[in-house]
Amino acid sequence: MIDRRRLLRTSGAAAVGALGAAAPSAAASAAEPARGPSPRPGGDPDPTGGVTRTLLQEHPSPAKGWETVQTLVQIPRHKESGRHSHPGVEVGYIVRGDVLMEFDDRPPLRLRTGDPFFIPEGAVHNARNVGKVTTMMLSTYVVDETKPLVTTY
Template sequence: MPRFNTHKILGRFAAALAAVSLCAFAGMAQAEAAHETSAAKSWQTGLHRTDLVKRDLGVSDREVIQVRVDFEPGVAAPRHSHPGVEVAYVISGTFQYQLEGQPAVTLNAGDSLYIPEGTAHTATNIGTTAGSELATYIVKKDTPLVVLQK
């Protein structure tokens, strides 16, 4: 008649459970790393800018620039600032804006937001479909429009 060695069975069960847990943890870590890598790259392929207007304001050092920015779902613009003010108007979709030193704000189609000069911020399409914003800038001439921040 066979005898069961409880310690041996429990030891094997514990080893199997540890192996499964380790594999699951490693898989989650790989998936998270892949997600972070794709998220880091996604703004470069998931944002599409269409320049609409660029005009001198008649003031020696200022111009107005208007741009349509289309975001694929889940895409976030990197943290950045502008050498002047921005007024963002949501054409379609749902966006979350995070301005430095302020709580996050969620805007839907028809909502707008004023972003002061030099304020670091991000914009994320938190909706499940493509979203668009109309960005109007009043900025210093001959200065890069977007300054990436850390």
């Protein structure tokens, strides 16, 4: 298991991996059609480049087998977090910026500075910065301590 406390800052997919992402197998990737939003005009070769996740705190939850993790996520203009899910709920707050929160199973949600958000356990989502400044999101997760914090798709 990766010690998330040692993760301070990293970018893009590397951050997801460092937080304990489970990478899909090559067979699963080939067998499943691509889901979620279509590629962006201009074809950004690194849509998650420059995204940082700073671990603020991590504590055992009062519920046995669960932990509480809090991060500060920063997404530069025209970048996105990448499609992912968590093994528990995410409760968040937009500190600064404008985000389009995209989901595989429901309509997107437009979030602006000062807006709270809630993402259910296992929901595949992507946070896309659609504003004019680097977006800052405070995210708190209550997750199964035996599973990776982030699974990418």
